[in-house]
Structure formats: C-alpha cells, structure tokens
Amino acid sequence: MNKNILVTGGAGFIGSHLVSQLLSEGGWNVSVVDNFNNFYSPECKRRNLEKHLSNERFSLREVDICDNESLKSVFRKGDFETVVHLAARAGVRPSLKKPRLYFETNVNGTLNLLDLSREFEIKQFVFGSSSSVYGARCDVPFSENDKVSEPISPYAATKISGELMCHTFSHLYDIRTICLRFFTVYGACQRPDLAIHKFARLISDDKPIPVFGDGKTGRDYTYIDDIIQGVRAAIDYDKTSHEVINLGESETTELQELISLLEDHLVKKAVIDRKPLQPGDVPQTFADISKARKLLNYDPKTKIGDGIRKFVDWFEAQ
Numbered sequence: 001m002n003k004n005i006l007v008t009g010g011a012g013f014i015g016s017h018l019v020s021q022l023l024s025e026g027g028w029n030v031s032v033v034d035n036f037n038n039f040y041s042p043e044c045k046r047r048n049l050e051k052h053l054s055n056e057r058f059s060l061r062e063v064d065i066c067d068n069e070s071l072k073s074v075f076r077k078g079d080f081e082t083v084v085h086l087a088a089r090a091g092v093r094p095s096l097k098k099p100r101l102y103f104e105t106n107v108n109g110t111l112n113l114l115d116l117s118r119e120f121e122i123k124q125f126v127f128g129s130s131s132s133v134y135g136a137r138c139d140v141p142f143s144e145n146d147k148v149s150e151p152i153s154p155y156a157a158t159k160i161s162g163e164l165m166c167h168t169f170s171h172l173y174d175i176r177t178i179c180l181r182f183f184t185v186y187g188a189c190q191r192p193d194l195a196i197h198k199f200a201r202l203i204s205d206d207k208p209i210p211v212f213g214d215g216k217t218g219r220d221y222t223y224i225d226d227i228i229q230g231v232r233a234a235i236d237y238d239k240t241s242h243e244v245i246n247l248g249e250s251e252t253t254e255l256q257e258l259i260s261l262l263e264d265h266l267v268k269k270a271v272i273d274r275k276p277l278q279p280g281d282v283p284q285t286f287a288d289i290s291k292a293r294k295l296l297n298y299d300p301k302t303k304i305g306d307g308i309r310k311f312v313d314w315f316e317a318q
C-alpha cells in the first residue's frame with residue numbers, strides 16, 4: 001500500500017527535487033501544495049512539476065498555506081502520514097524589505113500546517129529550516145547545541161519561530177517534528193535569486209556581478225542531491241519525538257573562490273561590481289554535520305568543484 005505524503009512548496013527548487021525522488025522510489029502518493037507566487041517566475045515552478053502531472057500517484061493543489069480553510073480541505077482529502085513543509089518566503093535580503101510578508105507566510109503558514117497536522121493526526125512533520133538561524137557568528141562549525149537567539153534578519157527570525165513551534169507541537173501532541181537546517185543549497189533548478197544561479201546568468205550575459213564585501217565571506221554550499229538524501233532520511237527517522245539537524249556539506253567556500261569556479265566552468269571572466277556588505281547577511285556558515293551523520297546516516301558526497309560543474313551543465317542546457 002502506498003503511503004500518503006504532503007510536500008508544501010513542492011513546486012520550488014528543493015521541493016520539486018524531493019517530489020521527483022519520492023515518485024521515482026515508488027510506494028508514495030505525493031500531494032503538493034504550492035501557491036506559485038511570483039517571488040521568481042511561476043512558469044519556472046510549473047516546469048519543475050510538469051513531468052509529474054500525468055502520474056496517478058501525484059496530485060497538485062494550488063493553495064496558499066496562509067488560507068487555513070483551503071489547506072484544511074487538502075488535509076481532509078489527503079489522509080497523510082507525513083508532511084514535509086518547505087513552502088516559505090525564502091531569502092534573507094528581501095525579508096528586510098517585507099518582514100510582514102515573511103512572518104505571515106513562514107510563521108502563520110507554518111502554524112496552520114502544524115495545527116492541521118495535530119487535528120488530522122499526522123505522525124511525522126519535517127520542517128525546512130535554515131543555517132541563517134545561527135546569526136552573525138564567527139566561531140565555527142555551527143552545531144545544533146549552539147544558542148540561536150540572535151537572528152539578524154526577519155527571515156532567520158521566522159525560521160527560529162518555526163523550529164520553536166515544531167518543538168511545542170511535538171511536546172504537546174503525538175507528532176514527531178524534525179527541523180532540518182539547510183546550508184545554502186544549489187544544483188539544477190536552483191532559485192534564480194541565489195548567488196550561484198544569479199552569477200552564472202550575469203557572467204554568461206557579460207554583465208557585472210554584484211559582490212558584497214571583499215569576497216572573503218564564506219558559505220557552506222550543499223549540493224541538492226545531498227540535501228535530498230538528508231530530507232529523505234528525515235522522513236523515515238523514528239527514534240525521538242523532536243530533533244533539529246544541520247544539513248550542510250561541512251566545508252566553507254569563500255565567495256571569491258566560488259566566482260573563480262564559475263569562471264572556470266563557464267569559461268568566461270566575471271566583471272566584478274564591488275559593493276558594501278549587506279545588512280542581514282552573515283559573514284560565514286559552516287555546518288557541523290556529526291548529528292546528521294549519526295541520526296540520519298547522512299553522508300554528503302558532492303564537493304563544490306563537482307557540484308558547480310554539474311550546475312553549469314544544467315545551466316547551459318537551459
């Protein structure tokens with residue numbers, strides 16, 4: 001018998017990769033909730049799911065997670081065992097301009113999903129959190145035991161709120177909640193606002209790339225296949241009732257190095273437009289992934305050089 005799973009934000013970058021993984025495995029009826037908002041091209045999100053539309057084990061509901069009544073009808077029909085909640089207003093910088101929109105979607109929307117999960121007796125709730133919860137810290141690597149009470153962007157604050165609500169719901173009700181802190185994810189279909197995709201587009205169009213700061217800021221870039229391996233394991237995890245787990249590559253790459261890798265693979269020189277550091281941006285990220293290794297058997301395999309090559313292959317095929 002197939003198991004029923006709901007993936008919110010399933011038309012987005014990470015969500016659509018997860019949907020493909022679950023459908024290719026078999027054994028799942030996959031329902032997606034997504035509102036196809038225009039944070040970036042809705043056509044691009046539709047393309048992400050196009051190949052599944054004729055699959056009888058797939059269903060798509062165009063619903064806003066802030067619309068509790070419509071969401072409730074999805075739960076009523078779905079008979080879900082598991083919810084993977086990835087729908088969100090993503091991105092740090094835009095959250096400074098629209099904090100209310102971020103709170104509405106990421107906090108109230110998450111509360112709607114948790115409360116319906118309680119009402120419909122969902123067993124497992126996997127939440128897409130973010131490395132941004134660690135704030136502007138210089139001591140690395142970032143561990144799940146570190147305090148995360150000093151977010152420096154509205155986006156990060158919404159993700160901490162989501163994690164806290166997950167804890168509360170698992171404590172009060174019989175819902176296992178697993179919060180996965182993703183560290184900058186990249187790969188095919190990456191969001192166009194994220195540095196790797198944005199830079200690749202600008203470099204190949206011979207346009208200047210905006211580089212904030214001196215190029216020494218560092219990110220733990222995680223290849224999409226590795227993230228999906230971690231999310232997939234979290235769906236099966238059944239040991240404890242609540243966990244917060246980092247999913248990164250556990251290696252920091254400086255921005256300057258990232259640009260060089262893109263130049264090498266695109267075989268083009270970047271024109272740098274240097275700008276001051278942006279408020280809300282953290283200086284570096286670096287995941288301690290020992291907990292993920294232990295609890296999820298997580299074993300990221302894609303080094304940044306290989307990952308950028310694969311990304312550029314995809315980018316050039318578009």
Ligand SMILES: NC(=O)c1ccc[n+]([C@@H]2O[C@H](COP(=O)([O-])OP(=O)(O)OC[C@H]3O[C@@H](n4cnc5c(N)ncnc54)[C@H](O)[C@@H]3O)[C@@H](O)[C@H]2O)c1
Binds near residue numbers: 184
């Ligand atoms: N990509 C990363 O590097 C990264 C890093 C850390 C955390 N995350 C988190 O992972 C999740 C997925 O990120 P992504 O990069 O795939 O982003 P994405 O924007 O590609 O996907 C999010 C999806 O959610 C949908 N959505 C947004 N608001 C909605 C609403 N109100 N109702 C229904 N659907 C809505 C969007 O239309 C989109 O398809 C997000 O929660 C994000 O915060 C991503």
